Amino acid sequence: MGMLKEFKEFAIKGNAVDLAVGVIIGGAFGKIVSSIIDDLIMPVVGAIIGKPDFSSLYLVLKGNVPPGTKLEEARKIADTSIFAYGNFITIAINFLLLALVIFWMVKAMNRMKKETPAEAAAPSSTDQLLMEIRDALKKQ
Numbered sequence: 001m002g003m004l005k006e007f008k009e010f011a012i013k014g015n016a017v018d019l020a021v022g023v024i025i026g027g028a029f030g031k032i033v034s035s036i037i038d039d040l041i042m043p044v045v046g047a048i049i050g051k052p053d054f055s056s057l058y059l060v061l062k063g064n065v066p067p068g069t070k071l072e073e074a075r076k077i078a079d080t081s082i083f084a085y086g087n088f089i090t091i092a093i094n095f096l097l098l099a100l101v102i103f104w105m106v107k108a109m110n111r112m113k114k115e116t117p118a119e120a121a122a123p124s125s126t127d128q129l130l131m132e133i134r135d136a137l138k139k140q
Contacts, residue, residue, distance in 0.1 A: 036101050037094070045097075054093075057086025 010016060056071045063080030074082055123131065 033098060033101055033105070037097050041097055041101065054086040054089040057089070058082050058084040 058071050058074060059082070060074070061081040061083050063077060063082075065074045065077055065080055065082070069077075071082070071084055071086070074080065075084075
């Protein structure tokens with residue numbers, strides 16, 4: 001019974017609940033960011049410079065691969081060693097675009113978030129009493 005009680009305390013602690021909410025919101029936020037990149041940014045980039053898909057770029061390090069062979073087919077050729085750098089370039093570009101969009105979104109959210117200065121808390125009754133004693137001693 002002690003383990004069940006411990007688990008209940010852990011599960012309903014604020015940190016565990018906050019983490020669960022963060023994971024759920026993070027998943028939804030990831031879909032929003034993916035949509036912004038796939039549906040809004042990439043079409044504009046594609047219209048300006050063409051569709052930036054470098055995933056089929058590779059360099060043959062060992063073996064004989066006919067020129068113009070697609071990467072998937074080149075990998076199937078026996079005794080070849082292929083340095084497939086194109087997919088890395090595509091993923092790196094996507095990461096940079098993703099990071100840029102997240103930066104813009106966080107910046108916009110911070111701008112919208114209005115931080116009000118925290119009001120000073122009123123002194124406790126003990127502090128109030130000590131201040132009165134201090135003031136009375138000063139007068140003497």
